Amino acid sequence: xxxxxxxxxxxxxxxxxxxxxxxxxxxxxxxxxxxxxxxxxxxxxxxxxxxxxxxxxxxxxxxxxxxxxxxxxxxxxxxxxxxxxxxxxxxxxxxxxxxxxxxxxxxxxxxxxxxxxxxxxxxxxxxxxxxxxxxxxxxxxxxxxxxxxxxxxxxxxxxxxxxxxxxxxxxxxxxxxxxxxxxxxxxxxxxxxxxxxxxxxxxxxxxxxxxxxxxxxxxxxxxxxxxx
Numbered sequence: 001x002x003x004x005x006x007x008x009x010x011x012x013x014x015x016x017x018x019x020x021x022x023x024x025x026x027x028x029x030x031x032x033x034x035x036x037x038x039x040x041x042x043x044x045x046x047x048x049x050x051x052x053x054x055x056x057x058x059x060x061x062x063x064x065x066x067x068x069x070x071x072x073x074x075x076x077x078x079x080x081x082x083x084x085x086x087x088x089x090x091x092x093x094x095x096x097x098x099x100x101x102x103x104x105x106x107x108x109x110x111x112x113x114x115x116x117x118x119x120x121x122x123x124x125x126x127x128x129x130x131x132x133x134x135x136x137x138x139x140x141x142x143x144x145x146x147x148x149x150x151x152x153x154x155x156x157x158x159x160x161x162x163x164x165x166x167x168x169x170x171x172x173x174x175x176x177x178x179x180x181x182x183x184x185x186x187x188x189x190x191x192x193x194x195x196x197x198x199x200x201x202x203x204x205x206x207x208x209x210x211x212x213x214x215x216x217x218x219x220x221x222x223x224x225x226x227x228x
Contacts (some may be wrong), residue, residue: 026045119169149171
């Protein structure tokens with residue numbers, strides 16, 4: 001059965017992999033990108049939309065417009081985020097707010113809008129992208145603002161699952177280790193790339209969580225570390 005999938009960060013490495021994976025399954029994909037980076041396509045199954053996700057009212061309006069036209073949103077895959085190094089000594093309010101904007105608000109505003117629709121329609125899956133440093137303080141201490149902002153995602157998923165208990169609406173956090181991207185290869189040229197996880201592997205796991213085969217799935221955190 002085909003589904004209607006909303007994907008944020010569709011121009012990024014992971015976002016592109018998710019768009020490709022769901023289109024291959026014949027699903028309807030709403031691909032949200034940075035304004036100006038919308039993709040022109042003749043595919044009836046791909047709708048590319050530009051939006052700044054830190055503007056709550058714009059996000060709510062867009063989601064409501066999609067719902068009015070397409071009736072349902074079966075899943076939301078929220079891949080937008082940013083990264084920054086820095087210890088507590090260098091992490092001031094500005095640095096922290098930047099990471100919260102990029103890693104929390106961009107997910108929260110979309111999740112809030114689609115969650116309410118999913119409760120009404122009686123089903124839905126929200127997929128967040130977590131971060132290993134948010135679970136491991138030894139790693140997180142050197143990426144202070146990033147780790148703090150990502151830790152909020154785990155709590156958000158827990159709260160949504162508590163709110164939706166018994167309603168076939170779930171929130172899952174995918175936690176990858178280092179993702180094998182051109183950017184990461186360039187910044188860590190001496191690393192063993194085979195130990196990393198690929199965007200395609202993450203997309204495949206996300207597709208499974210969204211699929212009917214995972215109807216009974218209630219695991220809120222999925223760690224995709226490979227050998228890292």
